[in-house]
Amino acid sequence: MKYQVIAPSNGSIHGVRESKTLPAFSEPVLTFIATLSNRILNSLAFNQYPELIAMAYWMRKSKIAKLKQAYFANTGEGFAIIRMARGTVFHIAPSNVDTIFMYSLLLSMLVGNCNIVRLSSKKNEQLNLLINAINALLEADVFEAVSSRLLLVQYERDEEVTGYLSGFANMRVIWGGDDTIRAIRKIPIQPNGTELVFPDKNSFCLIRAEAFLALENKKKLLTNFYNDAYWFGQMACSSPKMLVWLGADDNAIQKAKEQFWRLLQEVIVQKTPDISTADIVNKMVAQDSIAIEQNISIDPSKNNYLNRIELKNLQQFSFKHHCGPGLFYEWTIHDLDQLNALISRNIQTISVFGIDMGELKTFIINNQAPGIDRIVQIGHALNFSEVWDGHELLNEFSRCINFEQF
Numbered sequence: 001m002k003y004q005v006i007a008p009s010n011g012s013i014h015g016v017r018e019s020k021t022l023p024a025f026s027e028p029v030l031t032f033i034a035t036l037s038n039r040i041l042n043s044l045a046f047n048q049y050p051e052l053i054a055m056a057y058w059m060r061k062s063k064i065a066k067l068k069q070a071y072f073a074n075t076g077e078g079f080a081i082i083r084m085a086r087g088t089v090f091h092i093a094p095s096n097v098d099t100i101f102m103y104s105l106l107l108s109m110l111v112g113n114c115n116i117v118r119l120s121s122k123k124n125e126q127l128n129l130l131i132n133a134i135n136a137l138l139e140a141d142v143f144e145a146v147s148s149r150l151l152l153v154q155y156e157r158d159e160e161v162t163g164y165l166s167g168f169a170n171m172r173v174i175w176g177g178d179d180t181i182r183a184i185r186k187i188p189i190q191p192n193g194t195e196l197v198f199p200d201k202n203s204f205c206l207i208r209a210e211a212f213l214a215l216e217n218k219k220k221l222l223t224n225f226y227n228d229a230y231w232f233g234q235m236a237c238s239s240p241k242m243l244v245w246l247g248a249d250d251n252a253i254q255k256a257k258e259q260f261w262r263l264l265q266e267v268i269v270q271k272t273p274d275i276s277t278a279d280i281v282n283k284m285v286a287q288d289s290i291a292i293e294q295n296i297s298i299d300p301s302k303n304n305y306l307n308r309i310e311l312k313n314l315q316q317f318s319f320k321h322h323c324g325p326g327l328f329y330e331w332t333i334h335d336l337d338q339l340n341a342l343i344s345r346n347i348q349t350i351s352v353f354g355i356d357m358g359e360l361k362t363f364i365i366n367n368q369a370p371g372i373d374r375i376v377q378i379g380h381a382l383n384f385s386e387v388w389d390g391h392e393l394l395n396e397f398s399r400c401i402n403f404e405q406f
Contacts, residue, residue: 211354224379
């Protein structure tokens with residue numbers, strides 16, 4: 001079998017396989033995570049990668065302490081349920097959002113699991129920085145309990161290697177597109193193993209036009225929207241690919257659109273997103289395909305960083321051609337219930353502005369919305385949470401022992 005060990009430098013599959021699990025929120029793991037967080041936050045090399053800074057901020061000691069408190073609520077000695085690690089977890093990381101595997105890895109580590117991660121073979125500077133930081137920490141004797149239970153590997157698509165790792169894993173986690181998940185699911189896991197998958201999903205932004213027009217600091221909101229959309233090239237599942245305008249007055253909606261896109265263009269010019277020539281060509285092909293198939297017009301920008309597709313109805317709509325970066329569908333509704341036509345199982349995140357959360361909760365409950373995993377404020381679309389894609393991940397990575405009264 002051909003694979004390359006990335007971290008720790010002296011790690012082995014056999015070593016992880018033979019290691020016992022740790023108690024949940026054990027001190028070596030807590031210290032490792034806190035130290036890695038501090039190293040990222042205090043290193044100038046990481047400053048140019050805001051997604052890594054956001055991850056390190058999520059890993060900070062105070063956040064982990066809150067997770068620990070919630071995890072042990074109503075469990076442990078004196079309660080009917082004890083939660084323990086599942087065993088060995090095999091994570092298969094995606095190629096489009098290189099560092100998101102860290103979140104599931106860290107949560108799995110926190111509950112005491114041993115972990116093997118298959119990383120994408122794509123070259124990426126920020127991933128290299130992260131791996132180097134992890135390796136540097138794992139060399140310290142104080143983190144031996146962590147290094148013996150963690151292995152990061154790289155290999156090309158190889159059913160033999162994936163089958164071997166799946167064969168002894170107690171849990172398999174697949175980050176990837178639908179096709180990747182279908183292919184890997186053909187490879188069996190052990191009968192008592194469990195599986196957690198994160199398939200293709202799409203997200204959109206919902207703005208009440210009147211609230212936007214009344215907002216004084218529109219530039220801040222547009223900067224937050226830019227961060228949601230342009231980090232990861234608009235290809236993260238939670239990146240907004242559509243903007244839905246909600247409003248009672250068509251004139252107000254049109255005015256809000258004009259101001260929104262003009263201000264976003266100013267932010268784009270200021271930020272200058274890293275969009276390759278290949279990305280621009282792919283976007284041109286995608287929007288031309290959409291225009292031909294659906295007979296609708298495209299509103300391109302002069303610098304190719306922003307392209308809009310205004311929909312008259314959802315019969316013209318499909319996410320299948322969407323390739324990012326900076327390509328946005330746009331749709332107008334006058335009543336929140338019109339969102340029903342858009343909601344499906346593959347809708348993950350709705351980032352909102354000017355909408356009352358109580359109103360959204362009522363909409364979801366009354367309509368028994370088949371999709372939607374997250375509703376957040378604009379600027380928080382890419383923020384990770386321990387509840388993701390409808391799963392409480394700390395619980396997913398644990399097994400429960402139930403004590404009946406006797």
